[in-house]
Structures are given as C-alpha cells and as structure tokens.
Amino acid sequence: MGFKKYRGTVDTVETARMAHRVLDIGCMRCGHTASRWAYKIEQRGALWGQLPLGKPVRGFYCNECRCRVWVILMATGPWDG
C-alpha cells in the first residue's frame, strides 16, 4: 500500500493509525471486546486521535451493554503481520 512504516511509540489512537494498527476496544463494564482500525476511530474527529492506549477512556458504544461505556484501547493487529 506504500505507507511508510512508523517506528515510534504507539500510545495513542493517532500513533496507532501511523503504525497502521488495529485496536481492541475492551468494554470495562462487561468485558466485551470489539476491533476497529485505528484510522477509522481517528476519522471521528481530531480529539479521538489523542485518546491514549491502555488507559480508561469513554465515549465508545458497547453492543453488549447497549450504551456508551468506559473502554480500554489496545493495539493488536494487523493479524496478517
């Protein structure tokens, strides 16, 4: 795809997007986990790119709880290496 490999620290949605990573979005209420490409989260707006990984953040919708919840974002994919 021609993107340059990012070698810095991946600790926010923005840097995860630069590293072309997928994020696990873990609900702190029920434990349900969903996966999203970091760039798709960042597309929601500038503030979303600043969200930290590995810390509680709110504003994500959980399909199990059927409401907006606190979540932990973790970089996982891409699964194809």
Ligand SMILES: [Zn+2]
């Ligand atoms: Zn939930």
